[in-house]
């Protein structure tokens with residue numbers, strides 16, 4: 045059962061857990077480079093242009109107290125990484141992303157990554173598997189999964205839809221609990237191992 049409820053923030057509530065889990069299984073069966081890109085879209089909740097940016101931008105070796113415009117990555121003991129991105133374009137804001145560490149590392153190893161051909165191919169491949177699915181659906185699925193554990197407001201922080209001041213608060217004080225909740229949310233859908241296998 046698919047009940048789309050579009051709001052001003054293009055949120056989509058996929059109300060049925062079994063439906064969502066079945067669709068996630070289709071997506072996570074994908075292997076190779078396409079599988080890696082699909083996982084990045086799903087687990088990072090980054091927008092397409094943000095994925096391209098996160099692949100290209102260099103990573104700063106400093107962790108704390110740095111104001112440079114590079115990416116800053118903190119690896120957590122629960123096998124997730126917090127990637128501080130802080131890239132804003134108009135109303136689209138990207139503060140930070142929680143990504144399984146191994147997936148982030150494999151993504152960064154891709155020799156090239158652009159909208160065309162990488163995201164475009166992944167999009168076509170997803171649609172061919174199931175016409176209801178597409179690359180944008182990955183963000184909606186992430187939001188729905190996160191809302192099983194996080195408050196909708198927190199899921200929006202992760203999806204880059206929160207106010208800057210709220211996102212800064214979370215980036216400074218709540219990252220450990222958020223990364224724990226992130227892992228718990230996926231495990232509610234039977235996804236206990238978020239690593240990517242080659």
Ligand SMILES: [Zn+2]
Pocket residue numbers: 104105106110111112113114116
């Ligand atoms: Zn820096």
